[in-house]
Amino acid sequence: MNFIINKINIISRNIFIKKFKIYNSFKFLLYNNYYNKNFGDLYFNLSTLYFLNYKEQHIFGKILGKKIINKYIKNYKIINNYFNIYYTNLFYFKNIKLFLKKKLKKILINKNNKKKTILIDYSSPNSNKPLHLGHLRNILIGSMLANIYKNLGFKVIKSQIINNRGIHICKCIICYKLFFKKKNIYIKGDHFVGKLYIEFEKKLNKEIKLLTKKYNINKKKALKRSKLLKLVNLELIKWENKNKKTLKISNKLNNLVIKGFKETYKKLNIEFDEILYESDTYLLGKRIILKNLDNIFNLNKNDNSIYYIYNNKNIIVIRKNGTSLYITQEIGTLLYRIKRHKNLYKLIYVVGNEQKDHFQCFFEIIKKLNICKYKLFHFSYNNVNYLGKKIKSRIKLNNNIVLIDELINFVNKKIKKKFLNKKLNNNIIYKLSIGAIKYEFLKINPKKIINFNIKNTLSLKGNNGIYIQYTYVRILSIIKKIKINKIKLNYKNFFIKDNEKTLIKQLIDNKNIIEKTIKTNDTSILINYLYIISKTINNFYNYNKILKTKNLNIMKIRLIISKIILKFLYFNMRMIDIPILKNI
RNA sequence: GGUCACGUAGCUCAGUAGGAUAGAGCAACUGCCUUCUAAGCAGUUGGUCACAGGUUCGAAUCCUGUCGUGAUCACCA
Numbered sequence: 001m002n003f004i005i006n007k008i009n010i011i012s013r014n015i016f017i018k019k020f021k022i023y024n025s026f027k028f029l030l031y032n033n034y035y036n037k038n039f040g041d042l043y044f045n046l047s048t049l050y051f052l053n054y055k056e057q058h059i060f061g062k063i064l065g066k067k068i069i070n071k072y073i074k075n076y077k078i079i080n081n082y083f084n085i086y087y088t089n090l091f092y093f094k095n096i097k098l099f100l101k102k103k104l105k106k107i108l109i110n111k112n113n114k115k116k117t118i119l120i121d122y123s124s125p126n127s128n129k130p131l132h133l134g135h136l137r138n139i140l141i142g143s144m145l146a147n148i149y150k151n152l153g154f155k156v157i158k159s160q161i162i163n164n165r166g167i168h169i170c171k172c173i174i175c176y177k178l179f180f181k182k183k184n185i186y187i188k189g190d191h192f193v194g195k196l197y198i199e200f201e202k203k204l205n206k207e208i209k210l211l212t213k214k215y216n217i218n219k220k221k222a223l224k225r226s227k228l229l230k231l232v233n234l235e236l237i238k239w240e241n242k243n244k245k246t247l248k249i250s251n252k253l254n255n256l257v258i259k260g261f262k263e264t265y266k267k268l269n270i271e272f273d274e275i276l277y278e279s280d281t282y283l284l285g286k287r288i289i290l291k292n293l294d295n296i297f298n299l300n301k302n303d304n305s306i307y308y309i310y311n312n313k314n315i316i317v318i319r320k321n322g323t324s325l326y327i328t329q330e331i332g333t334l335l336y337r338i339k340r341h342k343n344l345y346k347l348i349y350v351v352g353n354e355q356k357d358h359f360q361c362f363f364e365i366i367k368k369l370n371i372c373k374y375k376l377f378h379f380s381y382n383n384v385n386y387l388g389k390k391i392k393s394r395i396k397l398n399n400n401i402v403l404i405d406e407l408i409n410f411v412n413k414k415i416k417k418k419f420l421n422k423k424l425n426n427n428i429i430y431k432l433s434i435g436a437i438k439y440e441f442l443k444i445n446p447k448k449i450i451n452f453n454i455k456n457t458l459s460l461k462g463n464n465g466i467y468i469q470y471t472y473v474r475i476l477s478i479i480k481k482i483k484i485n486k487i488k489l490n491y492k493n494f495f496i497k498d499n500e501k502t503l504i505k506q507l508i509d510n511k512n513i514i515e516k517t518i519k520t521n522d523t524s525i526l527i528n529y530l531y532i533i534s535k536t537i538n539n540f541y542n543y544n545k546i547l548k549t550k551n552l553n554i555m556k557i558r559l560i561i562s563k564i565i566l567k568f569l570y571f572n573m574r575m576i577d578i579p580i581l582k583n584i
Numbered sequence: 585g586g587u588c589a590c591g592u593a594g595c596u597c598a599g600u601a602g603g604a605u606a607g608a609g610c611a612a613c614u615g616c617c618u619u620c621u622a623a624g625c626a627g628u629u630g631g632u633c634a635c636a637g638g639u640u641c642g643a644a645u646c647c648u649g650u651c652g653u654g655a656u657c658a659c660c661a
Contacts, residue, residue: 010630022589026646031603035607036604036605038603038604038605043604044603045603045604046643047603047642048603054641079604080603081598081603081641082603082604090647113613121589124661125661126661128661163661165661166661167659167661168658168660168661174622278636278661279648283601303659307659311587313657317659318656318659319659321659323659325659325660325661326660326661328600329661352655353588353589354588354653354655354656355657355661356587356589356655356656356658357586357588357656357657358656358661360652378590380588382589382590382654382655383654385654388653389654390654390655418623419623422623432623442595443597443598444596445597445598447589447590448589448590448597449589449590449653449654449655451596453595453596455595455596455610457596459596459609459610460623461609461610461623462608462609462610463596463597463609463610464609464623465600467623467624469607469623470621470623470624471624473621473622473623474620474621474623474624475620477620478620478621479620481620515657524598525598527599528599528608531598531608531609532608533599535608538624538625539625540623541620541624541625542616542625543625543626543628545619545620546620547620548620549618550591583621584623584657
């Protein structure tokens with residue numbers, strides 16, 4: 001493919017100079033076509049040659065056409081001002097041979113990226129509630145990007161920071177102290193702590209309602225008078241002053257949550273190279289802020305809080321009571337990472353787009369502090385919505401599936417029910433569930449809102465993860481039945497049908513797709529590609545008999561194509577981390 | 585109100601480095617299991633690409649405005 005494009009560029013330049021006396025370095029954008037049978041395998045639009053008029057464009061086309069025909073290019077045709085190129089059978093033969101012999105990594109991936117290290121920060125939950133569907137999108141996008149970068153040759157550090165410090169933790173601590181201390185914990189740790197948080201919010205709401213009635217004041221004023229909130233704030237000061245009793249409860253709750261998170265991650269086959277805790281990093285942030293108090297940050301002399309001016313707004317970085325905030329932690333964590341990892345190439349924060357302002361402010365501060373020579377990048381994805389509103393763990397859906405654990409259970413049951421007559425074992429059902437969930441969340445462009453809907457989102461027909469897994473198993477079952485290693489391809493007996501040509505062309509496109517995915521960080525590009533080739537593969541399977549073909553040569557060729565299909569499916573499924581099945 | 589996204593078939597989404605006739609899946613209807621795994625294949629129906637201007641030989645794609653939806657604008661994280 002590339003050599004054809006290069007050749008066209010070289011020949012064209014000659015024509016421009018000799019025929020039209022035009023000296024410029026125009027580069028062609030050629031497109032692969034595997035959608036429309038009436039048009040060429042490779043094409044470009046002659047109108048893009050803006051420096052020639054319509055007549056000249058066609059003269060150019062005709063000269064170019066005659067010159068490019070060779071053993072790989074059979075023919076050319078100009079239709080509607082489009083220059084179409086048609087491949088010879090030898091072209092397909094060569095590509096099949098290449099795909100069969102070489103490792104896909106070598107064919108599909110540029111080697112320039114070796115030794116560069118990328119740190120990807122994703123998931124980063126607060127340790128006051130279980131992981132929910134909002135986190136799920138974050139986890140899956142981050143994990144897939146990490147996978148792709150790894151396959152591209154980068155060294156990847158998958159990093160997670162657990163936000164285990166702050167008001168939210170203290171709310172749980174207070175709730176535990178007041179109402180749950182003597183009760184037994186009989187549910188998953190993260191679910192228990194989530195319950196503490198919800199209970200606290202309920203009690204707080206009650207108190208606020210009472211206060212607003214009693215003193216006839218608005219909510220803001222009531223919040224200031226709240227006894228519960230006062231307790232929480234005191235607890236936060238205690239926490240940052242390392243009060244032993246407070247830290248003991250904090251650690252207990254923290255451990256419960258982390259254990260719960262680990263179980264959930266394991267179900268999804270998600271792993272991290274490092275897990276950091278805000279409790280270990282926030283002091284670094286606090287220190288550097290105090291160090292730069294006069295030149296970058298400002299002290300409010302009335303109440304001793306410290307703020308940074310961003311877009312004419314005062315952003316508080318240290319509270320009047322001396323405790324730190326989200327952004328304090330963010331600065332500290334970056335410092336911690338820089339110390340820990342030397343020679344990073346880039347840091348990518350996979351965080352929701354609602355934090356766009358936060359990251360812009362954060363990056364600005366880092367630039368002024370002049371502490372980081374690495375590229376910082378916020379990859380923002382959009383929300384998961386339910387009934388038009390952003391999903392939060394406190395919302396309960398109809399079937400209670402707002403949490404990741406609940407979603408997995410739900411899908412698991414659904415698949416079990418659907419394939420009841422097939423008597424699948426639990427391991428296969430589990431792999432199908434995970435595949436379905438991952439595919440469903442990743443197939444939508446990250447910059448778009450996912451409107452979560454149980455019926456549509458978890459449809460098990462058509463364009464979904466199971467379809468891909470099934471396609472793989474179908475082809476595998478053929479290969480399993482026959483020893484294929486000794487088969488040799490011979491061009492003399494080479495025969496290929498149109499649907500097989502389409503497939504080869506699509507496989508060639510894999511390289512472009514990967515490059516485009518990484519350029520845009522859009523996971524849906526690769527997923528949709530996988531779906532398109534799977535459709536072609538199923539078409540190939542239905543129309544071309546393989547083991548039952550009488551002609552031995554044709555059977556050999558189709559077996560080899562089947563083997564190549566498996567290679568491609570395996571490679572791409574691994575990138576997305578959809579579980580691969582060996583049988584059903 | 586300011587800022588940032590998004591608006592494509594009844595529903596869920598592709599297509600946006602301008603380019604040929606706007607594509608899939610679900611839902612509805614029609615065929616195909618004695619045949620390598622029917623979790624599949626093939627087909628029919630379904631579109632004012634939110635609306636209005638502009639740029640261009642050419643706009644779903646770029647620009648401007650309007651409308652609609654969501655996020656954000658905390659001494660929460």
